Every structure is written in C-alpha cells, then in structure tokens.
Amino acid sequence: MSKVALITGSSRGIGKQIAIKFAKEGYNIVLNYVNRSEEVDKTIEEIKSLGVEVLEAQGDVSNFEESETIVELAIEKFGQIDVLVNNAGITRDTLIMRMKPEDFSKVINVNLVGTFNITKNVVPYMMKKRQGRIINISSVVGISGNAGQCNYAASKAGIIGFTKSLAKELASRNILVNAVAPGFIETSMTDVLQESVKESIKKQIPLNRIGMPEDVANVVYFLASEESSYVTGQVLQVDGGMLM
Ligand code: NAP
Numbered sequence: 236m237s238k239v240a241l242i243t244g245s246s247r248g249i250g251k252q253i254a255i256k257f258a259k260e261g262y263n264i265v266l267n268y269v270n271r272s273e274e275v276d277k278t279i280e281e282i283k284s285l286g287v288e289v290l291e292a293q294g295d296v297s298n299f300e301e302s303e304t305i306v307e308l309a310i311e312k313f314g315q316i317d318v319l320v321n322n323a324g325i326t327r328d329t330l331i332m333r334m335k336p337e338d339f340s341k342v343i344n345v346n347l348v349g350t351f352n353i354t355k356n357v358v359p360y361m362m363k364k365r366q367g368r369i370i371n372i373s374s375v376v377g378i379s380g381n382a383g384q385c386n387y388a389a390s391k392a393g394i395i396g397f398t399k400s401l402a403k404e405l406a407s408r409n410i411l412v413n414a415v416a417p418g419f420i421e422t423s424m425t426d427v428l429q430e431s432v433k434e435s436i437k438k439q440i441p442l443n444r445i446g447m448p449e450d451v452a453n454v455v456y457f458l459a460s461e462e463s464s465y466v467t468g469q470v471l472q473v474d475g476g477m478l479m
Pocket of ligand 1 (some may be wrong): 243244245246247248249250267268269270271272294295296297322323324325345349372373374375416417418419420421422423424425
C-alpha cells in the first residue's frame with residue numbers, strides 16, 4: 236500500500252514542491268490550503284500526473300475544528316498518515332511600534348497554533364501504528380530573530396520548542412519529529428521584498444544564491460526517509476550557510 240503524506244499549505248510555494256517531491260517518491264498526497272487560488276488546480280494536476288492519488292483538504296489550520304476535519308478526511312480516504320509536514324505559514328511584517336495586536340496573534344495562530352492543531356489530530360493515528368514522521372517548517376529567523384518580524388520569529392522559535400518536546404514525548408512510539416529552518420527561499424512570501432533588499436540578503440549567503448523551494452523539499456524528504464531513522468528533535472537549516 237502506498238504511503239501517505241499530509242502537507243499543510245501545499246497549494247503553492249515550498250509546500251507545493253514538498254508535495255511534488257513526495258509524489259515523485261510514490262506517496263499519496265493530502266493537499267491543504269485555505270483560499271482556493273488558481274494555483275490549486277494546477278498543483279493537483281501536476282501531482283496526479285506523477286501517478287499518485289491526491290486528496291484536496293481545504294481548511295484553515297489555525298482553526299481546531301477545521302484541522303480535525305482535514306485529518307478525518309485523510310484517514311477516511313487513505314486509512315493512514317505516514318508523514319505530516321506542518322508547512323502552512325504567513326507573515327505580517329512590521330516594527331513593534333506599528334504592529335497591531337491582531338498582526339501578532341494572526342501569525343502565531345496560523346504558524347504555531349496551526350502546527351499544534353494538525354499535529355494533535357494526527358498523532359493518535361501514528362501512535363496506533365507505532366510509526367510516523369513529523370516535520371515542522373520553522374525558519375532561520377526563529378533562531379536568529381529579525382527586526383520587523385517579532386511575531387513571525389516568535390512563531391518559528393515556538394515551533395522549535397514544540398518540535399523538541401514532541402520528539403522526546405513520541406520517540407518511544409517510533410515517531411520522529413524534526414524541524415527544517417529555511418533561510419531565504421524564492422516564493423510569493425519573499426517576492427514582496429524590494430530588489431535592493433533581496434540583493435543585500437544574497438550578499439549574506441555563502442553559497443551566493445537564493446534558495447529554491449526544491450532545496451527545502453529535498454531535506455524534508457530526507458527527514459521522512461529511512462536514511463534519517465536515527466535523527467529526531469533536530470533543526471536542520473536549509474539556508475546556503477546564511478546563519479552559522
Ligand atoms: P507561500 O508561498 O506564501 O505559501 C503558503 C502556503 O500556506 C499556501 O499554500 C497557503 O495557502 C498556505 N496557508 C496560509 N495560511 C494557511 C492556513 N491558515 N491554513 C492552511 N494553509 C494556509 O509561503 P512559502 O514561502 O512557501 O512558505 C512555506 C513555509 O515555509 C511557511 O511556514 C514559511 O514560514 C516557511 N519559510 C519560508 C521562507 C521563505 O523564504 N519563503 C523562509 C523560511 C521559512 P493559500 O494559498 O490558501 O493562502
């Protein structure tokens with residue numbers, strides 16, 4: 236029976252490439268997003284063309300009931316979830332002097348509470364199977380901090396603490412939990428930045444290029460594969476050496 240990967244926020248950007256990587260490796264995919272953009276149909280077609288099944292599970296991960304439904308739909312269709320990738324994330328960047336309370340809470344709710352909501356619903360199924368992989372998408376700014384991103388950096392630092400705690404809780408059930416911390420990756424999240432800002436970030440990257448979603452997807456897949464079966468509770472940076 237084919238394995239199943241649930242990837243939150245997989246309609247576009249990094250999540251889409253993670254879904255494509257797992258599909259190439261023969262996984263059936265649970266595709267999640269919140270707004271039905273034009274990208275969704277294209278992404279589904281691309282994944283299906285790789286010969287695997289796709290379940291479209293629209294829902295807001297920051298809402299516990301919707302998260303419960305996403306997981307229930309996945310179990311109804313495929314009977315199992317082998318890999319969970321908590322990737323859905325947003326930014327609301329601004330300096331604290333201008334940051335509204337809702338800018339702070341919205342980012343924490345989607346990025347951190349959303350990670351809890353989906354994980355909480357998936358873990359019982361993984362525990363029953365005594366097997367599973369959970370990969371949480373953090374960010375290098377969760378380690379380093381970044382001016383203008385106190386909401387986002389707090390959510391991503393929170394994901395690291397969440398990852399390490401769960402890794403300790405679930406190791407005895409053979410459920411491995413790790414985080415991936417991307418640096419600067421080319422997606423719509425970073426498209427909004429001015430060219431001059433992008434150039435100055437590039438100068439800080441020893442590998443001298445901006446990362447691609449595929450760079451992250453390959454590392455996420457490694458953390459789901461047999462090759463990483465002795466790795467848990469770790470934060471793997473995918474940042475071209477930007478933060479050492
Ligand atoms: P993106 O292109 O903006 O895509 C975000 C994805 O998350 C979309 O599929 C979006 O769906 C989904 N999403 C947003 N809010 C959601 C919610 N409440 N419930 C379910 N899905 C939701 O972002 P990205 O750059 O690929 O980022 C993916 C992850 O990598 C995020 O966690 C981000 O923080 C992290 N990251 C990115 C970078 C970077 O440089 N790009 C660096 C470090 C970490 P809709 O289309 O419905 O909005």
